[in-house]
Amino acid sequence: MAGELQLVIDGEARSVQSGCTAWDLPERQEHALAVWVDGQVLDLKRALPQSGTVQWLTFNDFSGRQVFRHSSAHLLAQAVKRLWPEAKLGTGPALDDGFYYDVALAEPLQEGDLARIEREMKKIVGENLPIERVELSRTEALTLFDQRAETFKRQIIEGIPHDAVISAYRQGDFIDLCSGPHLAATGLIQAIKLTSVSGAYWRGNEVNPMMTRIYGTSFPSEDELTQHLVHIEDAKQRDHRKLGPSLDLFSFREDAPGFAFWHPKGNQLYRTLEEFSRRLQHDRGYQEVATPWIYRVGLWERSGHWDHYRDDMFLIERDSEVLGVKPMNCPGHALLFKGATRSYRDLPMRLAEYSPLSRFERSGTLHGLMRVRGFHQDDAHLFVSQDQISQEMFGVLDLVDVMYRAFGLTHEVVFSTRPDNYMGDLALWNQAEANLEEILRDRGLKYQINPKDGAFYGPKLDIAAIDSLGRRWQLATIQLDFQLPEKFDLHYVDADGEFKRPVMIHRAIMGSLERFLGILVEHYAGAFPLWLAPVQCVIIPITDQQISYAQEIQRKLSRYGIRSEVDDRSQKMGYKIREAQLAKVPRMLVVGGRDQTNHTVSVRTRDQGDIGAKPWPDYLHQLIEEAEMPLA
RNA sequence: GCUCACGUAGCUCAGUAGGUAGAGCACGUCCUUGGUAAGGACGAGGUCACCGGUUCAAAUCCGGUCGUGAGCUCCA
Numbered sequence: 001m002a003g004e005l006q007l008v009i010d011g012e013a014r015s016v017q018s019g020c021t022a023w024d025l026p027e028r029q030e031h032a033l034a035v036w037v038d039g040q041v042l043d044l045k046r047a048l049p050q051s052g053t054v055q056w057l058t059f060n061d062f063s064g065r066q067v068f069r070h071s072s073a074h075l076l077a078q079a080v081k082r083l084w085p086e087a088k089l090g091t092g093p094a095l096d097d098g099f100y101y102d103v104a105l106a107e108p109l110q111e112g113d114l115a116r117i118e119r120e121m122k123k124i125v126g127e128n129l130p131i132e133r134v135e136l137s138r139t140e141a142l143t144l145f146d147q148r149a150e151t152f153k154r155q156i157i158e159g160i161p162h163d164a165v166i167s168a169y170r171q172g173d174f175i176d177l178c179s180g181p182h183l184a185a186t187g188l189i190q191a192i193k194l195t196s197v198s199g200a201y202w203r204g205n206e207v208n209p210m211m212t213r214i215y216g217t218s219f220p221s222e223d224e225l226t227q228h229l230v231h232i233e234d235a236k237q238r239d240h241r242k243l244g245p246s247l248d249l250f251s252f253r254e255d256a257p258g259f260a261f262w263h264p265k266g267n268q269l270y271r272t273l274e275e276f277s278r279r280l281q282h283d284r285g286y287q288e289v290a291t292p293w294i295y296r297v298g299l300w301e302r303s304g305h306w307d308h309y310r311d312d313m314f315l316i317e318r319d320s321e322v323l324g325v326k327p328m329n330c331p332g333h334a335l336l337f338k339g340a341t342r343s344y345r346d347l348p349m350r351l352a353e354y355s356p357l358s359r360f361e362r363s364g365t366l367h368g369l370m371r372v373r374g375f376h377q378d379d380a381h382l383f384v385s386q387d388q389i390s391q392e393m394f395g396v397l398d399l400v401d402v403m404y405r406a407f408g409l410t411h412e413v414v415f416s417t418r419p420d421n422y423m424g425d426l427a428l429w430n431q432a433e434a435n436l437e438e439i440l441r442d443r444g445l446k447y448q449i450n451p452k453d454g455a456f457y458g459p460k461l462d463i464a465a466i467d468s469l470g471r472r473w474q475l476a477t478i479q480l481d482f483q484l485p486e487k488f489d490l491h492y493v494d495a496d497g498e499f500k501r502p503v504m505i506h507r508a509i510m511g512s513l514e515r516f517l518g519i520l521v522e523h524y525a526g527a528f529p530l531w532l533a534p535v536q537c538v539i540i541p542i543t544d545q546q547i548s549y550a551q552e553i554q555r556k557l558s559r560y561g562i563r564s565e566v567d568d569r570s571q572k573m574g575y576k577i578r579e580a581q582l583a584k585v586p587r588m589l590v591v592g593g594r595d596q597t598n599h600t601v602s603v604r605t606r607d608q609g610d611i612g613a614k615p616w617p618d619y620l621h622q623l624i625e626e627a628e629m630p631l632a
Numbered sequence: 633g634c635u636c637a638c639g640u641a642g643c644u645c646a647g648u649a650g651g652u653a654g655a656g657c658a659c660g661u662c663c664u665u666g667g668u669a670a671g672g673a674c675g676a677g678g679u680c681a682c683c684g685g686u687u688c689a690a691a692u693c694c695g696g697u698c699g700u701g702a703g704c705u706c707c708a
Contacts, residue, residue: 100703108636198703199635206705210635213703241701246643254681254699308708328708362633362706363699371707455708479708506708543665570664571671578669592667602667610668 006051019047032056034067034181043133043181059220069094071183072218076101078174079120090152090202090211098217102200105212114194121192128187129172133180141166145177153177191225192218240521241368247526258366258373260514265534272532273513274354276629277378280402284395286350286380291332293355297322302487303331314358327359330506333381334488342492348388352380369518376513382505389503390435396478396507397443400463403509406630409465413445416453416460423456424482432480433459457483467523475511527584527606530627537564538580542573542592549596556617560624
């Protein structure tokens with residue numbers, strides 16, 4: 001069949017001359033950026049390599065978008081080279097919503113340089129340079145990039161396997177080592193925005209030189225770019241670092257980097273979350289404990305933290321001995337378990353704790369509430385016999401489900417299996433992994449397997465929650481541990497009178513409460529559901545005449561556990577409503593002369609506005625019902 | 633920790649060529665008592681992150697420290 005290819009296009013079979021490109025086909029879609037032929041994404045102007053089904057890739061397809069962004073990265077590199085011919089190129093991939101290119105420059109970029117680069121890029125777009133693919137031998141490739149003094153490119157070429165095709169893409173005077181595919185010409189990239197600059201190690205390795213990473217995004221049209229920038233702006237408005245202080249929930253100060261100040265409202269929110277967790281766990285047989293937060297170094301040596309975690313701990317030296325502030329609760333719980341002779345009748349023993357934990361996170365990694373040095377977990381350790389593992393894991397997964405559903409978060413499970421450097425008995429590992437998988441299947445949970453990513457002491461399930469913006473957050477972790485019971489020589493007396501070794505299950509559902517709260521702030525954009533809201537009701541007297549009536553209402557609300565405030569400032573009602581609305585308070589109870597006479601409250605909800613006068617205290621009972629914790 | 637950027641009142645920001653600081657909101661006092669998203673007047677508030685240097689003079693120029701941001705790295 002030499003000389004002919006059999007294609008299926010738009011469901012219709014036809015044959016074409018070999019050497020034919022997708023560009024040549026009369027069926028070519030106007031907005032096609034690249035072409036898909038049986039699993040391979042190709043340049044439009046590259047000769048079709050094989051027979052197969054043809055699909056057009058546009059900006060609306062993930063792969064099409066990747067091609068578009070990748071070509072944008074080349075465009076960026078070309079502009080940089082025009083402005084700084086001595087710049088050395090690293091790599092420049094496409095991202096989910098943009099692209100970047102790493103370059104090594106003699107001088108750091110100045111303010112205004114981004115705009116300069118952007119202008120140069122637009123110029124190249126205007127030139128509408130054709131983008132051509134070139135295939136090179138290894139020697140040709142090395143010679144070409146050596147001539148251009150592209151030392152990083154040489155390193156890349158040296159790493160390419162000997163049987164692989166080496167290709168480069170040329171646009172005008174610019175050429176870049178690249179496997180492609182790319183757009184047909186630079187003119188397609190109509191809208192460009194360079195967004196930020198940062199440092200990045202060459203090949204992501206700390207020992208390598210630091211390069212300048214230039215981020216940008218691009219679209220086929222200005223409208224799409226504008227829309228994208230608006231979305232980014234929306235996300236910024238939800239940023240918990242912005243919303244938190246403006247809703248008077250928490251703040252950070254230079255005096256304590258990595259530790260939050262919880263304001264009265266934020267603390268209330270925090271306590272509500274903790275109480276929610278406490279009630280769910282209490283119903284499931286958990287017992288809350290409080291264990292020491294500073295231990296002598298010997299404990300950390302025994303637990304293995306000293307070897308693996310010392311650099312991340314706050315250490316104190318007093319009376320010529322070293323003390324460590326706890327980064328985790330597990331050793332404390334192990335000691336507590338060990339404090340008495342335990343019977344099989346005590347198992348499963350579920351110890352929960354919310355006390356403070358500290359980790360000396362590297363300064364550059366701190367990030368609002370998401371990454372702090374002082375935090376609290378909804379932590380628990382389950383001491384179980386081997387035949388209780390399944391049932392307990394099942395229980396924990398059930399709790400995850402209830403907890404996340406309460407916040408409208410969906411979740412996904414990642415199952416991490418035995419790593420190469422595992423410790424302990426292989427048979428036990430196999431059994432545990434089989435158990436876990438069975439449980440996941442029984443619950444009908446969708447899960448991904450992360451081979452060899454378990455902890456060295458046992459396999460684990462990590463759970464990622466998906467928030468209202470579709471972002472994934474790794475929150476819960478459930479880990480089977482065979483090692484700590486060994487290290488602490490834990491045992492219980494079994495029914496047969498023999499000492500047996502328990503298994504520990506480490507688990508946290510919300511994970512760090514600080515982080516969880518940060519995520520909730522962004523998930524709800526600060527508009528918390530009634531049961532969570534720190535202030536559930538603001539009572540707004542219209543004139544001073546109604547202040548005592550308002551206070552009477554507040555006392556009643558308070559007695560039934562509804563958190564409320566009376567806004568008795570001498571301001572107009574509209575002003576108070578505006579402030580309550582901006583503070584995202586779920587309910588406003590307006591009380592004027594009419595209400596006082598008729599014994600009503602005029603209700604305004606945060607989401608629906610004015611819903612009219614309601615008889616009091618009927619509305620109190622409605623509120624009590626609506627404000628219940630979603631425990632079921 | 634590393635690279636780059638940034639750091640002016642509680643918050644958002646202005647501050648032209650180096651000549652001892654300004655607005656809006658918030659806050660306080662007074663006036664106003666108004667039925668569903670901003671009533672008015674007056675007032676208080678800053679060692680311009682901190683330390684040092686250059687200069688007759690530094691918020692402004694230079695160096696260092698701390699913090700924050702975007703990333704990198706790390707993340708039992």
